Amino acid sequence: MDDSTREIEHLVNLMAKLPGLGPRSARRAVLHLIKKRALVMTPLANALQNVAATARECVNCGNIGTQDRCDICANEKRATGQLCIVEDVADLWAMERGQAFGGRYHVLGGTLSALDAVGPEELRIPKLLERIRAEGITEVVLALNVTVDGQTTAHYIAEHLTHVSVTSLAQGVPIGGELDYLDDGTIQAAFKARKQF
Amino acid sequence: MDDSTREIEHLVNLMAKLPGLGPRSARRAVLHLIKKRALVMTPLANALQNVAATARECVNCGNIGTQDRCDICANEKRATGQLCIVEDVADLWAMERGQAFGGRYHVLGGTLSALDAVGPEELRIPKLLERIRAEGITEVVLALNVTVDGQTTAHYIAEHLTHVSVTSLAQGVPIGGELDYLDDGTIQAAFKARKQF
Ligand SMILES: [Zn+2]
Ligand SMILES: [Zn+2]
Numbered sequence: 001m002d003d004s005t006r007e008i009e010h011l012v013n014l015m016a017k018l019p020g021l022g023p024r025s026a027r028r029a030v031l032h033l034i035k036k037r038a039l040v041m042t043p044l045a046n047a048l049q050n051v052a053a054t055a056r057e058c059v060n061c062g063n064i065g066t067q068d069r070c071d072i073c074a075n076e077k078r079a080t081g082q083l084c085i086v087e088d089v090a091d092l093w094a095m096e097r098g099q100a101f102g103g104r105y106h107v108l109g110g111t112l113s114a115l116d117a118v119g120p121e122e123l124r125i126p127k128l129l130e131r132i133r134a135e136g137i138t139e140v141v142l143a144l145n146v147t148v149d150g151q152t153t154a155h156y157i158a159e160h161l162t163h164v165s166v167t168s169l170a171q172g173v174p175i176g177g178e179l180d181y182l183d184d185g186t187i188q189a190a191f192k193a194r195k196q197f
Numbered sequence: 198m199d200d201s202t203r204e205i206e207h208l209v210n211l212m213a214k215l216p217g218l219g220p221r222s223a224r225r226a227v228l229h230l231i232k233k234r235a236l237v238m239t240p241l242a243n244a245l246q247n248v249a250a251t252a253r254e255c256v257n258c259g260n261i262g263t264q265d266r267c268d269i270c271a272n273e274k275r276a277t278g279q280l281c282i283v284e285d286v287a288d289l290w291a292m293e294r295g296q297a298f299g300g301r302y303h304v305l306g307g308t309l310s311a312l313d314a315v316g317p318e319e320l321r322i323p324k325l326l327e328r329i330r331a332e333g334i335t336e337v338v339l340a341l342n343v344t345v346d347g348q349t350t351a352h353y354i355a356e357h358l359t360h361v362s363v364t365s366l367a368q369g370v371p372i373g374g375e376l377d378y379l380d381d382g383t384i385q386a387a388f389k390a391r392k393q394f
Contacts, residue, residue, distance in 0.1 A: 005262065005268055007244065007247050007248055007251065007263075008248055008252065008261065010244055011241075011244040011245065011247075011248050014237065014240060014241045014244055015241070017237065018226040018229065018230070019222065019225045019226055019229050020217070020218060020222030020225060020226060021217060021218065021222075021226070024377070024378075025216065025217030025218075027287055027290060027377075028216045028217060028287065028377075029215040029216055029217060029218070030248075031261075031285070031286055031287055032215065032216050033215070033245070033248075033249075034248065034249075034252045034261055037249045037252065040211065040214065041245055041248070041249040042245075042246070042249045043211060044208075044211045044212070044245055045242050045243075045245035045246040045249060046242075047204065047207055047208040047211055048208065048230070048238055048239075048241055048242035048245065049239070049242040049246075050204050050208075051204055051205055051208050051227075051230075051231065051238070052230075052231075052234045052238040052239045052242055054204065055205065055231045055234065064205065064228075064231055065202065066204075071202055088228070089228055090224060090225065090228055093224060180221065180224075180225075181221075
């Protein structure tokens with residue numbers, strides 16, 4: 001086995017570890033990439049290198065960006081007094097695709113879980129309470145997944161908030177459903193029909 | 198939208214074009230990579246860059262390697278007089294995983310297809326006839342997919358070969374099945390039970 005075969009095997013093994021890809025689809029993807037070396041493989045390698053070198057978590061909200069503060073936190077137009085709480089960045093992206101919300105986000109980084117020993121300190125919840133005071137937040141929109149852990153977390157947060165209106169996405173989010181699976185229209189409807197929590 | 202957001206979107210779009218990944222799994226994969234920047238993303242970028250810079254088709258058999266001749270063609274131990282004909286490199290890899298075959302390969306690069314106007318010249322078939330003379334081949338093993346086009350191609354090749362024994366993978370390959378989907382044991386059984394074509 002020459003160096004290239006080893007290098008290709010190494011690449012297949014790395015690809016196979018990505019969520020959604022197994023060994024077979026990783027092999028297919030690598031052969032596809034090798035066939036399209038100039039058009040796809042090199043641009044993909046460059047894009048990965050760029051993002052790996054520049055991407056970081058926003059110190060304020062947990063979103064991904066290149067600066068200490070992400071583009072949403074840095075955007076003064078989004079200082080609406082509304083703060084949308086999501087579990088992870090994929091959910092923030094889903095909300096943004098819905099284009100229903102013009103305020104800022106707070107990415108928890110997961111849900112409270114007694115089983116996995118995840119408490120408020122692990123979840124950027126102290127930072128949330130700090131932001132609500134510092135940024136003049138008047139409404140907190142809970143956009144957590146409609147799962148047991150998501151709703152436990154929503155209730156925990158709601159109980160610890162005072163002097164702000166707390167709403168939650170309501171209509172359209174199916175029981176057991178996860179935000180990132182919903183189409184944009186469903187997210188829009190759920191946002192518009194948000195109700196007092 | 199800052200540069201990073203654009204760069205991340207660009208990366209998601211590139212990933213979404215890989216076979217087996219759609220937009221949603223591409224977003225999940227990119228977030229997973231960003232979380233594991235040092236451990237996974239940078240090594241993946243480097244592996245892609247290495248393979249993109251070095252991978253090329255073997256001029257002899259069509260396999261992927263770093264040299265003009267791949268490691269199998271360059272390996273004198275594999276000059277057994279047996280030549281295994283496969284449609285593409287994924288099938289060659291599947292045969293190698295089966296560990297049943299010790300000779301060399303010839304990768305056609307597809308199948309004959311009247312519909313898609315794929316003739317013998319498009320398929321490395323002239324090179325095959327040249328190799329059979331030059332490499333002292335005594336047995337050609339047809340390991341083509343059991344599809345209409347695969348079997349048409351197998352028959353075409355068998356008709357144009359003289360003075361060599363022509364066998365084909367037989368037992369264990371299901372009708373309509375494709376080699377790359379089979380488990381290693383099935384491939385071994387099919388190879389051992391190969392029959393006169
Ligand atoms: Zn931010
Ligand atoms: Zn070769």
